[in-house]
Amino acid sequence: MKTAFWKAxxxxxxxxxxxxxxxxxATPLLxxxxxxAYDVGSSLAQRPPSDKIAxxxxxxxxxxxxxxxPWSRDIHAQLLDRLxxxxxxxxxxxxxxxxxxxxxxxxYINQLLDLYRKxxxxxxxxxxxxxxxxxxxLDVDRQLADSVARTRNVVLAMHIEKGEPQxxxxxxxxxxxxxxxxxxxxxxxxxxxxxxxxxxxxxxxxGARAAGLGHLVVFPDLADGVVRSEQLAMRYYNQLYPSxxxxxxxxxxxxxxxxxxxTFGEGVRLGxxxxxxxxxxxxLPYFYRYADNRPPFAVDSFFDVYSGKVPVSKYRDKIVxxxxxxxxxxxxxxxxxxxxxxxxxxxxxxxxxxxxxHYFEIPAWGIWVEYALxxxxxLYLTLLLPRLSAGAGAxxxxxxxxxxxxxxxxxxxxxxxxxxxxTPAALLLVGHLVLTxxxxxxxxxxxxxxELSAAESNRMLGLAFQGQGQLDMAFDKFRKVPMDPSMMDxxxxxxxxxxxxxxxxxxxxxxxxxxxxxxxxxDLQQKLNRxxxxxxxxxxxxxxxxxxxxxxxxxxxxxxxxxxxxxxxKELGKGAMGVxxxxxxxxxxxxxAIKTMALSQEFEAEELDEARARFxxxxxxxxxxxHPNIVTIYxxxxxxxxxYIAMEFLKGKDLxxxxxxxxLLPVKEVAQIVAQVAExxxxxxxxxxxxxxxxxANIMYELDxxxxxxxxxxxxxxxxxxxxxxGMVLGTPSYMSPEQLSGKKIDGRSDLFSLxxxxxxxxxxxxxxxxxxxxxxxxxxxxxxxxxxRDLNPTLPAGLIPVIDRALKxxxxxxxxxxxxxxxALRQCFAAP
Numbered sequence: 001m002k003t004a005f006w007k008a009x010x011x012x013x014x015x016x017x018x019x020x021x022x023x024x025x026a027t028p029l030l031x032x033x034x035x036x037a038y039d040v041g042s043s044l045a046q047r048p049p050s051d052k053i054a055x056x057x058x059x060x061x062x063x064x065x066x067x068x069x070p071w072s073r074d075i076h077a078q079l080l081d082r083l084x085x086x087x088x089x090x091x092x093x094x095x096x097x098x099x100x101x102x103x104x105x106x107x108y109i110n111q112l113l114d115l116y117r118k119x120x121x122x123x124x125x126x127x128x129x130x131x132x133x134x135x136x137x138l139d140v141d142r143q144l145a146d147s148v149a150r151t152r153n154v155v156l157a158m159h160i161e162k163g164e165p166q167x168x169x170x171x172x173x174x175x176x177x178x179x180x181x182x183x184x185x186x187x188x189x190x191x192x193x194x195x196x197x198x199x200x201x202x203x204x205x206x207g208a209r210a211a212g213l214g215h216l217v218v219f220p221d222l223a224d225g226v227v228r229s230e231q232l233a234m235r236y237y238n239q240l241y242p243s244x245x246x247x248x249x250x251x252x253x254x255x256x257x258x259x260x261x262x263t264f265g266e267g268v269r270l271g272x273x274x275x276x277x278x279x280x281x282x283x284l285p286y287f288y289r290y291a292d293n294r295p296p297f298a299v300d301s302f303f304d305v306y307s308g309k310v311p312v313s314k315y316r317d318k319i320v321x322x323x324x325x326x327x328x329x330x331x332x333x334x335x336x337x338x339x340x341x342x343x344x345x346x347x348x349x350x351x352x353x354x355x356x357x358h359y360f361e362i363p364a365w366g367i368w369v370e371y372a373l374x375x376x377x378x379l380y381l382t383l384l385l386p387r388l389s390a391g392a393g394a395x396x397x398x399x400x401x402x403x404x405x406x407x408x409x410x411x412x413x414x415x416x417x418x419x420x421x422x423t424p425a426a427l428l429l430v431g432h433l434v435l436t437x438x439x440x441x442x443x444x445x446x447x448x449x450x451e452l453s454a455a456e457s458n459r460m461l462g463l464a465f466q467g468q469g470q471l472d473m474a475f476d477k478f479r480k481v482p483m484d485p486s487m488m489d490x491x492x493x494x495x496x497x498x499x500x501x502x503x504x505x506x507x508x509x510x511x512x513x514x515x516x517x518x519x520x521x522x523d524l525q526q527k528l529n530r531x532x533x534x535x536x537x538x539x540x541x542x543x544x545x546x547x548x549x550x551x552x553x554x555x556x557x558x559x560x561x562x563x564x565x566x567x568x569x570k571e572l573g574k575g576a577m578g579v580x581x582x583x584x585x586x587x588x589x590x591x592x593a594i595k596t597m598a599l600s601q602e603f604e605a606e607e608l609d610e611a612r613a614r615f616x617x618x619x620x621x622x623x624x625x626x627h628p629n630i631v632t633i634y635x636x637x638x639x640x641x642x643x644y645i646a647m648e649f650l651k652g653k654d655l656x657x658x659x660x661x662x663x664l665l666p667v668k669e670v671a672q673i674v675a676q677v678a679e680x681x682x683x684x685x686x687x688x689x690x691x692x693x694x695x696x697a698n699i700m701y702e703l704d705x706x707x708x709x710x711x712x713x714x715x716x717x718x719x720x721x722x723x724x725x726x727g728m729v730l731g732t733p734s735y736m737s738p739e740q741l742s743g744k745k746i747d748g749r750s751d752l753f754s755l756x757x758x759x760x761x762x763x764x765x766x767x768x769x770x771x772x773x774x775x776x777x778x779x780x781x782x783x784x785x786x787x788x789x790r791d792l793n794p795t796l797p798a799g800l801i802p803v804i805d806r807a808l809k810x811x812x813x814x815x816x817x818x819x820x821x822x823x824x825a826l827r828q829c830f831a832a833p
Contacts, residue, residue, distance in 0.1 A: 017378055017431070028223040034422040035223055037405075039336045041412030042287065042360065049288040049296040050352040052089070052252075054315055055344055058324040062303040069329045073101050073140040076322075077147035079306050083320060084151040086312040092155040092248045094216060094323030094330075094343045097202040101140050141205050148209040155212035155248045160196035160234050160241065162217065169199075169237055176208035177201045180247070180257045182233055182240040182268075190265025191279020193233040193240060194219070212257065214247030216343060218333060219282070227333045227341070230350045232268050233281040245350035246270070252319050252355065275354060276361050284360035285353035286416065287337030296337075297348045299325075321348050328742040331775070359416065366419045373404070373424040381431040390436065397432040401425045455481045462490070471497055475510060483517040492522065495531070504534035563644055564637045566594060583646065592634060592646045599643055612643060619645045622713040624687055629680035631700070631711045650709055652702030655758070659696050661765035667796060668830050670762045673701060675823040676708040677755060682819025685748030689713065692746075694754035695735045696762065733774060734767050738782040738810050749812040752822055756807025756815075763800070764792035768808060782810065799829040 056079070063069060076093070083091055148154045158177075177199070196217075201207050215234050220227045233240050240262055242250065250260050253271050261269045267276040267283070277283040288296035302322070304310040323344025324330035335341045337349065353359050380400070385393050404425040411417040462477035474494060481487055491514050498507035508531040514524055562568070566583035573580055578597035585592065599611050619636035626632070632648040655673070658665050665673075677699055684691060691698075691713055700709040737753035739746050760768045768786035771777030789804060790796050803825045809815045816822040 014382060017381070030423050030426060032223045033426060034420050035221060035226065037408060037422045038228070038412065038418060041409040042336055044409060044413035045286060045416060047286050047288065047358045050356055052319055053297050053348050053352055054318045054320050055297050055299045055348055056302050056305050056320060056322045057299050057344065058302045058326070058329065060326050061301050063326065063329070065303045073097070073144040075306070077143040079302070080147040080151050080154065082305065082312050083315060086315045088315045088318050088320045090153050090155060090248055090251045090319045091151055092244070092319065092321050092347070094157050094244065094321065094347055096157055096159060096200070097206050098159065098200045100203050141203065145205045145209050148206060153211050153251060155214060155251050156202045156207060156210045157216045157244050158202060158213050159200040160215045160217050160236055161198035162194065163197035164195050165197050165237055173199065173239060174201065174204060176204060177213060178239065180213040180241065182242055182260050182262045183258050184240055184262050184264060186264040186266065188264050192264065193235045193281035194231060195235045199236050212247040212251045214242045214244035216244050220333070225334060227335045227346065228284060229282050230285050231282050232275065232277055233262050245347050245354060248319060248347070248351050249354040270354065273354065273357060275359065284418065285350050286358035286360065287335050287349055288352065290338055295345060319351060323347070328744060360412065360418050361416060362418050370420055370423065373421065374427065377424050377427050377431070381435065385432065385435055393432065393436065397428055401428050466494060466497065471506070479513065488514055488518060488521050495527065499531070504531045507531040563594060563642070564635065564639055566592060566646055568594070582649065591649045593649045594644050594646050596642055596644045615643045621689055625684055625689065625713070627680050627683045629676045629708050629710060630684065631709045650700045652700050652707065655696035655699045655701055655762065659761045659765065664762065664765055667763055667800065670759065671800070671826045671830055673708050674755060674759045675826040677710055678752070678819035678822040680710045681748065681751050681755065685751070685819065690746065690748055691751050693732055694751050694758060695732050696758055733777055734769065736781065739812060741778045741781055748819070749815050749817065752807060752816050752819060755822065756804060759807065760786070760789055760804055763796055764789045766792060797829055803829060
């Protein structure tokens with residue numbers, strides 16, 4: 001009875017359900033599957049975008065013609081003045097004007113103007129008019145504010161930093177911002193919008209003239225990073241602020257922010273429009289599709305409108321959106337509609353979705369439908385499926401899965417209603433697979449089967465395992481099949497697969513099994529002898545290589561394996577590209593480190609040539625460098641599909657352990673190390689080589705001899721103008737320069753910024769820029785100041801702080817311009833008085 005209990009179908013069904021629900025709660029696997037199903041279903045819906053929306057894009061052509069970003073605000077003002085003559089319904093700008101833009105000359109002009117007013121009688125009036133005119137022209141914030149006021153219907157963006165407040169705000173909310181809050185209604189316990197801890201509105205001179213303000217905070221799905229929703233409102237302490245799209249939509253309908261009503265836990269009412277949301281005021285807009293790579297909304301270049309090439313009359317009574325759509329200037333998001341959606345295109349999509357009520361709804365009863373279906377699936381798997389034959393069970397399961405998928409996709413495409421039915425469908429498939437597999441392995445295995453049926457089953461299972469890369473299990477199945485010519489072909493291919501994985505001992509076992517049936521099959525004897533010889537030889541770079549297996553037995557003598565002209569001594573560890581060995585040149589006795597990579601195992605056939613070229617490019621790049629503080633490259637080659645680079649063997653270790661609090665080196669010793677690295681980089685930069693990944697892990701240091709070596713120029717790139725391409729971001733994010741993060745063309749000054757981060761970390765035991773996500777880290781590197789290092793390590797010499805400050809300048813022109821200049825500054829800090 002006990003044996004029958006454990007083998008019962010209903011018990012296995014319950015066990016499957018338990019494991020399924022545990023996996024569902026512990027991993028985002030099913031959530032990701034449901035989101036992908038939502039993307040597919042939503043793509044089937046066909047909804048036309050609003051023709052009232054037009055986009056003026058700050059694109060690459062505009063940057064090329066007007067100049068590098070950010071632009072002076074008088075440029076934005078001039079565009080607004082041109083647009084105002086066409087009387088658009090709304091002009092909305094996604095650019096954040098959160099900081100004053102002060103021209104350095106304006107300060108001196110204002111001082112002269114004050115002096116003129118005091119001495120007006122002694123100075124000609126013409127001079128005073130010139131001063132006043134200069135003051136107005138240099139005050140670009142005032143120009144933009146005046147243009148916003150003249151246009152009258154401008155909506156601006158602001159930023160709200162996510163987070164739950166723990167106390168009171170640092171400062172009161174400005175009145176010009178408070179007048180854009182929403183009117184709440186209902187019971188707050190039913191659900192509240194997501195909170196924010198920091199408010200970054202436009203500066204007062206500009207924001208006070210705006211007709212509307214809205215946040216541009218984006219909430220990607222945590223499972224896959226895709227933006228599928230719009231946060232219609234955010235909570236900043238006891239105030240509710242609309243999203244940018246909601247603020248624009250309200251303004252286009254001549255609705256004041258106070259007239260936009262948010263009902264807690266239900267949705268937002270915008271005049272005659274009802275937007276049903278989640279309890280957190282989150283809703284799912286429809287994403288309009290691109291046709292032949294053309295955006296769903298009319299898009300004009302900023303420069304074309306600014307220069308008059310595009311007549312502004314086309315924007316009469318339109319909702320005009322202004323914003324960047326080029327990488328490196330603004331963020332790009334992945335959405336169901338496109339993998340490179342800019343904030344301005346995302347806003348256009350959401351505004352059209354709001355105004356036309358094209359959004360997906362998750363009905364309140366949907367969760368009960370899902371629970372009911374899960375209950376039905378449980379009953380089906382535990383009670384009905386075990387009673388059905390294999391064919392009837394497969395048909396019933398397939399029909400139920402098709403029903404779930406058809407219902408979910410049909411409601412998404414036709415009614416814009418989202419029922420999450422992938423979980424019941426997945427449970428059906430997994431449960432059916434487990435139960436039918438169990439039936440085959442436990443129940444039907446005990447029955448008498450014909451020899452032919454058993455052989456065919458083992459043959460098919462072996463092919464399935466071989467297709468999945470499980471070669472050991474495939475060989476186990478194949479050995480149970482009677483030998484015949486067709487089976488010899490299958491085993492021959494299996495042995496070749498073992499050879500491709502460099503598992504020659506297992507290939508030898510397959511060939512031996514074949515030889516017992518037909519030793520004259522093809523080149524079997526030759527293959528067997530070679531596999532036997534190779535199985536006794538160290539297979540460098542293979543998946544199962546170990547350092548204690550590095551000997552080759554030949555005619556009673558023990559020889560160490562050779563790689564090119566180098567004798568391999570032992571395995572040192574795993575490098576960035578493969579296994580690293582300790583080797584020796586027998587002719588001259590030189591000890592080297594050998595970096596290897598089994599290219600044929602790591603890359604597909606179509607990628608092999610590119611991977612080989614990239615590997616040897618590291619050797620060619622670093623081999624050009626001859627400096628006492630740069631690791632020396634001796635040789636490079638390829639043997640038996642194994643590429644290798646022989647380089648100088650270093651006895652020290654990298655600087656990573658000395659970056660942690662409690663393990664820091666003396667400050668003077670750190671300065672000496674960084675100075676030597678700076679001089680090495682200066683030499684490399686003069687050879688037109690940029691390292692691109694300077695960090696403690698790529699700097700070797702021998703404590704006893706104080707020897708410093710820069711390693712791994714593996715992602716270096718020749719900076720000759722004929723070979724340079726912009727838009728490539730290589731390196732380690734925490735140490736990357738602002739220009740490297742933005743994908744701009746870089747030079748050696750980027751390496752000096754990374755070296756400045758290393759200097760900071762090795763003197764205080766912490767990184768200067770940190771973030772909870774890649775996006776936050778990149779934002780902080782590009783925009784935020786770092787914490788004063790003396791706050792973390794008060795013992796630092798005062799003279800070292802300006803050196804760190806200059807090395808970490810956001811603008812490359814303000815940093816050290818060469819490694820020698822950096823090194824000289826460091827040595828000056830510790831020079832004797």
